[in-house]
Amino acid sequence: MHAxxxxxxxxxxxxDVDGVLTDGSLYFTPNGDEIKVFSSLDGHGLKMLQNAGIEVVIIxxxxxxxxxxxxxxxxxxxxxxGVEDKRACLDTLLAQRGLAREQAGYMGDDVVDLPILRACGFAATPADGHGFVRRHVDYVARHNGGRGAVREVCDHILASQGRLQAMLAAYLT
Structure with missing residues (x-):
């Protein structure tokens, strides 16, 4: 555990997607098409990040x-x-933008995500993320993957940047 x-x-x-933006369940139709279930709460959180000028990427x-x-x-x-080396993908994205790793965050739920989680300036996981992952991130959501964990993390990011209250207040007008 780190500070x-x-x-x-x-x-x-x-x-990440499976276990973060979804609950991790994999559904297949009889003809092999994959079905994923996403949370609209999580989706709005991603839109709020984008509206605040934080680029959202899915790896x-x-x-x-x-x-x-x-x-x-x-x-x-x-x-x-289909990314095998998520950390290398992140490094490419950061180099293209002239950003440092400390300016990037990632939310993942399983041990395969640890290399990218440990390379970021901020790492998060859902409440039902793997136990080993929960011990190596900065923020463990109270909600499960696909069930509001992403929205919670988006709100946490915006609050940390002093933007959340103004964004929420705009919905009261």
């Missing part, structure tokens, strides 16, 4: 048409599927 780092300086936030080890559609629906231009 938790703050997301106050994040400019880019990456997310997943798996590929699916459902994910392509969801990313497009959310306006996430940086969708990387």
């Amino acid at each position: 938790p780092r703050t997301p106050a300086n994040l400019r880019l936030m990456g997310f 997943s080890g798996r590929s699916s048409r459902a994910l392509e559609l969801r990313a497009a629906n959310l306006g996430v231009a940086e969708l990387h599927m």
Whole structure:
């Protein structure tokens, strides 16, 4: 366990898919199409990050048409599927933008995510993330993957940057 780092300086936030943006269940139709279930709460959190000027990227080890559609629906231009080395993918994205690793965060749920989680300036996992992962991140959400964990982390990031209250207040007018 390390001392938790703050997301106050994040400019880019990456997310895993299975177990983070979804509950990790894999559904297949009889003809082999994959079905994924996403939370609308999580989706709005991603939109709020984007509206605050934080770039949202999705880096997943798996590929699916459902994910392509969801990313497009959310306006996430940086969708990387079928990625074996997520840390190398992040490094490429950061180099293209002239950002340091400390300006990036990632949310993952399993041990395969540890290399990228440990390389970021801020790392998070859902409440039901693997126990070993929970011991090596800065923030463990109270919610499970696909059930509001992403929204919770988005709110945490925005609060750390002093932006959340103003963004929420705008909905009261």
